[in-house]
Amino acid sequence: MTTLTVRTERQSQLVDITRLVRDAVAGASGSAVLVYVPHTTAGVTINEHADPMVARDFEMALERIVPEDWRWQHVEEGEENAPTHVRAALMGPSVVVPLRDDGSLALGTWQGIFFCEFDGPRERSVHVSVLA
DSSP: OEEEEEEOSSSSEEEEOHHHHHHHHTTOOSSEEEEEOOOTTEEEEEEEOSSTHHHHHHHHHHHHHSOTTSOOSOOBTTBOOHHHHHHHHHHOSEEEEEBOTTSOBOOOTTEEEEEEESSOSOEEEEEEEEEO
């Protein structure tokens, strides 16, 4: 397993980590790679990475779908992050990407892997494991 470090700059931010994952599995042999985020207020997804505005659209859409001003039951003084848990759950904690015979990621032409921050800015971990 390789652990990547991702630093975020905003409360909600999708960060393209495709290159980091690609570098982490370079030369590996296996059938797929698991990308896993061990945080309850962050996630990971695969989507278009050719246009950076797609990531910004995701950030805005998730803030609209799960707004801050609901009557949240999970409220910790100084840690008012209940909506961030829901946003992270919607994105999910992991993705699996098949590996080609040459060890490269079998992503589509426009696809990229995004770390999804919902309680930043922070320094986060992303675990990358090659599966047999």
